[in-house]
Amino acid sequence: MALDYEECKQKVLDGIEKKSKSKSKFYFSDLAKMMDAKPREAKKIVTQMVEEGILVFWSSGSTSMYGLKGAGKQSAAEHED
């Protein structure tokens, strides 16, 4: 059964908000857990959130993470804004 996008999106936003005091970047598996979904289903939701400009990727080069657009300390430190 396909997941409901709006519902999952809200779960992800709530999940990120809950942790926002300590961190701004999340592994893909963290997001999948927030929406309680299998990885392949979760990926569709996350991809759509990226395309809508809600989530952005962050990469260490070897590892990728996701965060809310504009969140986090490093984007400011890189003077890209």
Add this chain to the structure above:
Amino acid sequence: MAFISSGYDPENPMKDRITDIGPRNYEEFYPPVIKNNKGKWLYHEVLQPGVLVHVSETGDEVYTVRVGGARLMSISLVREICEIADKHCGGYVRWTTRNNVEFMVDSKDKVQPLIDDLQGRKFAGGSYKFPVGGTGAGITNIVHTQGWIHCHTPATDASGPVKAVMDEVFEDFQNMRMPAHVRISLACCLNMCGAVHCSDIAILGYHRKPPMVDHEYLDKMCEIPLAIASCPTAAIKPKKVEIGEKTVNSVEVNQSRCMFCGNCYTMCPCLPLADKEGDGIVLMVGGKVSNRISAPKFSKVAVAFIPNEPPRWPKTAETIKKIIETYAADANKYERLGEWAERIGWERFFEKTGLEFTHHLIDDFRDPAYYTWRQTSQFKF
């Protein structure tokens, strides 16, 4: 400079966007002689160092002239390669896995003019642009990583040591006197984004000092949970630190657990670890990836540390030369460096090469260590 738009609209990134098209199809890039004979090749021969002929069941032949190149390459040089390929090879050229460039022609009479053209081209500083070689039982090009030119966690440079070592062994790039081929690789830190761990000789950059902690700025620039999570040995913990009047959030590094990987610096610029005295080179030997005769092998640490000596890393180059010459003189035909070392025994390897054996060379890292200790009464005095 005036900005030139490609047609991309930052306000509307999805407009006319093309994605997920992958690479160009390989078939577009085959020279005719390859396209016509793919899957039909009967045999090959190395005619001279750097020159191969492949013969097809159709009777067609393709002659390949292989040249070494620095993988760090300017577009001026790529354009020169194109000019040569246009002149001799009908506008086709290819690269190998080991950063060599291959010029292919479809008849023997085209080979010598191509070689002459390639060998005749030199840089202003005097080095060859396109040295012919890198085939058979010789020393081919070194595969390597970025180093100081572009990486943020290197413990050594890459292009510099490669140039220095290739200068040292250059005669064997253009010769085939080795018992078997010798593959040298370089990775500029232990993360090994160039997988050097199965090379006849691996040059590996290594840090030896744990990261410094820039307490005053750490919490302003970094996310502490990410810095902690980045450490593969769980050596980083949160810590509150007094800076003057203020208490700030920061981290503490358990220095004895640090393996010097730099992953925390990737996540947090307030944890730098590079250090002129601390950083240098580890030499590993005896690995291979081919399944020929013996199974693939991992490289083993033969020299625990050589300081960085820019610009030409003389001790590194000299040590590698010494290992290669000992191998060349002592190994049997077809025997790879690691097979030779195993046949004569590692105790003999150290004796013959004159390399010093120190406690650093005995594995003490996690489970695999035990399997490297000697569990037999058989050894050589």
Add this chain to the structure above:
Amino acid sequence: MAKHETPLLDQLESGPWPSFVSDMKQEAESRAKNANNINYQIPVDVVEDLLGVLELSYKDGETHWKHGGIVGVFGYGGGVIGRYCDQPENFPGVAHFHTLRVNQPSGKFYTTEYLKQLCDLWELRGSGITNMHGSTGDIIFLGTTTKQLEEIFFELTHNLKQDLGGSGSNLRTPADCIGSARCEYSCYDTQDLCNHLTQEYQDELHRPAFPYKFKFKFDGCPNCCVASIARADMSFIGTWKDDIRIDQESVKAYVAGELKPNAGAHSGRDWGKFDIQKEVIDLCPTKCMRYEDGKLEINNKECTRCMHCINVMPRALRPGKQTGCSILVGAKAPILDGAQMGSLLVPFVEVNKENDYQEIKDVIEAIWDWWMEEGKNRERLGELMKRQGFQKLLEVTGIDPVPQHVQEPRHNPYIFWKEEEVEGGWERDINEFRKHHLR
């Protein structure tokens, strides 16, 4: 005159091996001269500053780059590596200096027309410095500003019909050996399988949702020229099931010294007359060959296809005709728990273009489903295999265990039997037991 003095780097201009310093200097000069009146989109002196910052590293013995979290173009989670100089005031040309990975065509064959287009694009919008190629196989564009990333991607996709490669926790750009395009040893079409899977898995390549990186590499034969067995999470190594093809006349020609052993690869030294007994028969790891009365015999049933005899006598011996590939999984570099070679999972599978390689894709997707569900963050497939066991891998891929899967059987008897494997199950009646065994 050069913008920065580079006395240390200058010492890398001498010697025979191609000097990257000389090459960078020629690019710096070319940009300064700008003979074609190019409206450079990043600073004209970018290469001068790159030389300058490298010289500083040679002096300091330390790098001057910082990592940046920027990952790609809009919608992609890979393909770009963010870099910032930690001395931006001294080297403003390289203050923001990001790398793009451009997915190389399988086999790394090129037309000059295509390469020139790449050069033109990279001259206009980047540093003009490349890696041909990066360790994984991509064409690397070394250094441009953030603003140019989307512009370059737009031109790449619209004008060059060319996409970016992978980075981060995704499928990394697959790479292959030259394969049957120009190698008689190749047991399958590496280029086609590499290209097909690259195209098939574009979403996995561009949008990271894996626990960590994942690599495919394709070697046409057990010589493993792209080192798949050492560095790919899944390596596809060409092999064959039937008999090595022998041309006895050519064998005799090798024995008689008319043909050069090992295709002439040892011609730099006088190794003496070719001795088939010593150089082939005795070195065969399974001792399955003999040469008697001018005839070479191979007991093919015992052959483990190491390639040695074929490498030594390529005009006399060829791999069999019933070809395909073995799939080995879980190779990785040492970080963290030590290096791992690929472990044999599928001893033989046909490489079947006709059905779009479905058997191979079934294995890939079963492995991904398992790893995506069970893999911890930053855990490579090989580490998950160690943690959950080879049995688990067999279970998720539906592959039956065979002796080929192991070097040798286990050293301990600590078998974690499952209840359903034990006759009568685990439920027992203690009172029934007590009827025969007093407390």
